[in-house]
Amino acid sequence: MAKLDSNTVIAAFTIDQTARLTGVSKRQLGTWDRDQFFVPSIIYGGDRRTYSRLYSFRDLLSLKVLNQLRNETRITLSHLKEVKGDLAHLGDDMWVKSTLYVLGKRVVIRGDDETLQEAGSGQAVLQIPLRVVVGTLREQVQAMNKRDSDDIGKFDRHRGVANNQVVIAGTRIPVRSVKAFHDAGYSVEDIKREYPTLTEADIAAAIKYDAAA
Template identity: 45%
Template sequence: MDRAVIGAFSEDQVAKLTGLSRAQLRQWNRNGFIRPSFKASDDARKPYNFIYSFTDLLKLRVLNQLRNKHGVSMQELRKVERALDHLGDDKWTKQKLWVSNRKVVFNEPESLRKREISSRQFVAEIALEVVTSDAREDIRRLNDRDEGAVGQVVKRRHFHSSEPVFAGTRIPVAAIVDYIEAGYSNEQIIGQFPSLRDGDIEAARSMPEAA
């Protein structure tokens, strides 16, 4: 630790350096949650009556983030304090902490998984790359069609006013004709409608509307 930054801090200085109010500092001092390392006398009116150490300052900066920025309750903070008591004075600064749904979470050394400190429940982590690949695979399966339906145009009763659609889909042929007339290529159209194939686009091109 850099000895140049180690010092003694008054209540006013700590309030400025942590973002905590003097009232909050005094309340935590009174109820024993976080007390300054040094106390000159019982006269709270003296400006340097309570002296905070650099370690105190670090703890209070972390607690300000948890309590005032992330809305972690005092009940939760006290549970975390008890759970991390084996770390001594470093309980709030020794390891990286996260907040999930206003619960404090840490990286459990044994399993390398994130776990709520107070409840000891593991936090579900969502791998976004897996979600993306799974979604693409589900879309691919959803768009799978009988190859015999490719290039076939049918009419479905009570669907799109019985307008022609591509077999095995709900895509109106007229919609694809509009894309063709707008100058879209087969590849661009299929990019918009992944369930279609080149045979479907060619079938749309042969429609009188596309002539």
């Protein structure tokens, strides 16, 4: 769990966006949070207000897999606690190299360089290639983040969005986060790699926006 200060920059998703992207209902997300089964990685201010508790892209990957295992395959919650820990510790490269295998009500994670042979039980083995989960989720996020051309280079401030900070219009990206990257020596291209949904016009406008500093 991360407590963020004003200089921390990270992709973040609200509970509404997380439910839409992962298939886990808002009610279930809230229950998992309260029960400490799955707590959002990003917390502003340490309180429980909805807009102060945000999920990272890595959270969404894990939740998308957990949704299939819990809500579709009906894996027990006690076993899912073990699975969740394994997913949380997968490096970025292993997310695209690993496959989850489900036999009965047990889950096994194997990388590309390992093999898993089915026992002679006759039970079907469910396979979940994690690279497919990653690719599908990225496409969903890109579609969700598609912006109106009228928003380019403009700013918004809305109650409950990004802790009431000034954000780049059509996104939840705080202007001062972009400026923090620039002040740290990042080029426009570097910043675009951090925030693929931003245009050069957005970044240039954010850098010049003194009121957000």
